[in-house]
Amino acid sequence: MSGAEHLSELCTPRGTAAHVSLFLPTVRRGPQTAQNGIRWRNLLARAEVALRATAAPAEATATLDALRQVSEDEGFWRNDGSGLAVFAAPGWSRVLHTPSTLPELAAVGNRFLISPLLPSLSSAGRFLFLALDRAQSRLFLGTRFGLEEAGVHIPTGPGHASEDRRRPAERPEGFVADRGGSGRSVVFYGRGNLDRKQVEETLQYFRAIDAVLAELPNGERPPMLLAGLGYLVSQYRQVTRYREIVEDVLVTDPSQLPIEELHRRAWLQIEPQLRGDESAAAARYRQLAGTGRTAHEPGAVLAAARVGRVESLFLSSSIMATPPDSVLLLGAGARSQFDQFDRLDQFDRLDQAAAACLAHGGAVYLVAPERMPIRDECAAALLRY
Template identity: 35%
Template structure:
């Protein structure tokens, strides 16, 4: 099992043949509590079975929906994973199980569509990004999200180092430097690092060689990155990254960089430093979305009324939606009559209306931000800015 991808979540949004069972469960890894995990899952499956009205499902149909979940009760591998949560989706002809790297509360929802709000952070906050780790000796390309990182095989035409790029013999000196103390500084571990001195002879050639090297990297990555909009974070010592930017043609390189020699950093260390930069950008976009709502609040371009937001989301009118991650608003929305009914508690056929609004907004290419309730504008459960 793998953490749900953005594609998989969007595919689940499109399922409309019920009954659709959604189960979320906290998975304990504490010593003495792990054996309770299968027991709790069995109770949640029983709750799902009892939530399905008899008139909507025959015993055979109910068993077909529940049996894939029951097989997990005896699957030792699933309980040995280090993940903190588990989510299960079952509908006629479809079953999906996903480990989650974050804790979730135990919850069962049986409705005409899947309950996806707990997964929305994977769509809105779990941004995919690349790290290009640059040094004169090595090039690494990493792909990451908030929770994971892995190394990507370099395209064929990306040189593995400056010597390969310039076809230097291994015995040749790649970068002109001098052994005198005025021209070389000692770095960590006593290794020599090059210091550039204005326009002295040889320095211009060194920069040209680095630009040729980086140009080959940029051209080699072009086919891989073509038509992508994923941020590419540069990692390298202070003087290399600006040189790479001079030849870079990929338009989604953020101004922030991971500074330092990447050859001395593990993939995890690069991931942690890069995610700090990406997360800062995400929080800034969230703040901008809140500010934009507050700018339009009280006008026809914005609303916090779920009775207004729901129809607008179905018709593709919502540009930006903010919803509370730690609250639910149970009810139904009649698309034919554009009428909303809000319930005090969960019942069969009810949906979390915040989830419905978010799903429809995303399916119509709007932006959704999932915030804790105390960070929502005006203490609202949902706010929307409309396209027109």
């Protein structure tokens, strides 16, 4: 399931029953991984107290049963992410491992809490990273926090892992090739010591990869960064129909670098592209301020988001700061461990606004306070009309 599909699912309340949202930062490896289970049990205990105090006994028991059942699953502590998010309602649960670190937080109420997931799952700030190799290319989903496998099957290629790495880089040669069967001839660059048969095998392999990309869910077309030896990148560009490929290329042999280094280099290349949409939306907000096409008061932002008027929504990361050991109670008349009820009400409204904005095809940017398009505000909405 894609990030957009996860958010869509979580933005839709599952009836009026009690909803529980649990967020936990996790340790990937080393002796400290034992702390994951301890912190999970403590978080679950706090949620149980809040749940039994606010929900009908049968609902509370059914939701807690769903939480305990999912935590006993074999893959629950899969250590390939820095955050764990668990959502449950009577008879239903969902577990997500996120590349970004999450706050330690529990929320109980008439809906799920989604804003902690925005850095990992919203389309803003996400990109595809295609590491090209004649033997086995890999497709990753990236954010500023890291790279993770995209969860689609990339076929095996015609080459062997050692075939390309033994060869020193050589001067590319140009010849004419057809662009993906389009009938248009373009200049194709390949290596002088690759014969035409090898080139055709590689092109066929890259067409198969492109067919996988064509099957991505509707709306899941983030920008894609290519990485690979120069001649492979040139070959892939000849056949691809994925139009969201960025111009910059990471020219390297991806198989020779650890995932952390690949991510560091990829983020340096892709960040300006990803920030482009954010910067353009912020500039439009400032241009339209005072014309009726912007809003920043949480109640007004939520009202506009519910009817699909919000084109872009900026939320300050400062709103995400929560007290230690807090349990948020969402919904009318709810109380929490926040010192001020007004702050909880603001947090609740803006989380709902983010869900509504995404449900209507808008973009949500969770940014540092200094990147907000309006100073000293925790929200800024650019309206469609």
